[in-house]
Amino acid sequence: MGRGLSTVCVTAILMSGCAVSDDKYEHRSLDSFKAGAACYDREAEPYTPVVDTHLHYRPFDGRAIPFTEMNDYLSRTSVRFANVYGIGQMLPSNSRCSNYLKCPGTPVAPTTRNDFVNAANMIEYKPEGLHLTLSMTFTDLSNPEPTVALMEFYDKEYPGLFHWMGEVNLVKQAQFYNRHKAATPKDISKWAGFMAKLRERDDPITIHSDLGNDADPTLYLPLMENALTLYPDNKIVWAHMGMSHELTTMDASKHIAIMSRLLDEYPNLMIDISWRILDDYYFSKRGNQDLYVAFINQYSERILPGSDFVAFRGNNFHVYQQELQVTSRIHQFLDDNAFRNIALGQNYFDLLKLDYQAPSVCQ
Structure with a gap:
């Protein structure tokens, strides 16, 4: 600091x-x-980044930190650019549950509610000194048919505001007890319409797709590979390097080998290193740090930073500050080129073709 x-x-x-x-x-x-x-x-x-590409301005139950307060959090840190994610999968509006993990059986279903609140807030409270990118988070990847029509409705109601899609769930094991089901290969084949729309708009999509679990670390890898094979020309961001609370013991070398192979095979694939689970269970684990630093340095043009903070009313600035610091800890050990690409935002600017430029690193 x-x-x-x-x-x-x-x-x-x-x-x-x-x-x-x-x-x-x-x-x-x-x-x-x-x-x-x-x-x-x-x-x-x-060493904390200037861009937070994975930030949830809205929580699962709708009781959010006010939009202007969340923007103030960013202004008090190094972050000047952020993706305004909602959370597309929300608890029922009449539910008293605030944490779906504590409410097994309560559905967590895709909805447009959070996106519309974010859009209305962007118009009414557009911040000074920050560049925010609004994202569509409503998409149900296991029921994709309505997506194109809803994208067109968004454009009609809020023309020119949305320039990203996601975070959307291909498979998220944490929500299996809340009626979420992984998208199937048949479902993935039906993404063609909205993926074409995203290509036309030149918009990225961030996909949460669990790699596997401790019993079978690559159980769900074929689903992500299926999506990459069918849509190689889309800008796809794989959230959290595929990791989750269900997969905390995978061998780092095997994890890195999978990520490296897919980045080599699919030039439009990027990964984000958001969520502190990566640092807690992988980056900071004895013997792992040098492996991951070497990997990130090698693929530094394909990686985005993010906190994965959720703006639930019960959280506050100090929680955001801590999440930002933990998810950024590995930045300290990157070479200057990787630090500029990732922490200083050049990858983000290039991905969205923004009229901004990361500063060079002083020699």
Whole structure:
């Protein structure tokens, strides 16, 4: 973290290049991510990213941290760019349950509710100093037929606002007790319509697809490979490197080998390293860190950072700050090229073709 204002940052502040948060860390402004900005001093500036590509502004039960408050959380950290995910699979509106894991049998079903709230908030409370990308999270991958019509409805109601799809669930074992079923190969073949629509719009899709579980680490890998084979020209982001609470003991070398093979075979595939489960069970595990650092350095143009924070009313800024720090811990050990691509946002800017540029790393 920051250790007082560096000469680089002082100069950038004078040029509207940095902002100093209430927490006394050095954080750059949105305007600093234009061509010609001061180089990034990794010794004096944070290792946390400037972009949070996996951030849920809405929770499962609808009782959310207010939109403006969530934006304030970002402004108090290094984050200046974020994906505004809802959560597409919500608990019933009349349910008293707030955590589906504690309510087995209660359905968690796809819905448009969170997306519409996010869109309305974006219009009414568009933030200063942040660049937010609105995402469609309603899609039911096991019942894809209505998706294109709903995408067109979104465009009619909120023209030009949505530029991403996801996080959507191909298979999420954590919700099996809440009536979620994995999409089948037949279901995946029926994605053709909305995947074509996404290609036409040049929009990415983030897919949650569990790799497997501790009993069978690659049980569900064929489903993701099926999707990649059928839709190789789509910008697909595989969330959490395929990991979950159901898979915490996989051999790191085997995990990395699978990720490497798929990245080599499918040039449009990207992975996100969101969710602290990756650091808790893999990146920080004895003997694993060097393996994952080498992997991330090698494939640094194919990786996106994210917190996977859920803006449930019971959470607060300190929870977000902690999640951001834990999910970013591995950034400290990356080489400068990987750090610029991932933490400083160049991959994100390139993926969305944004008119922003990651600063170079100071030598």
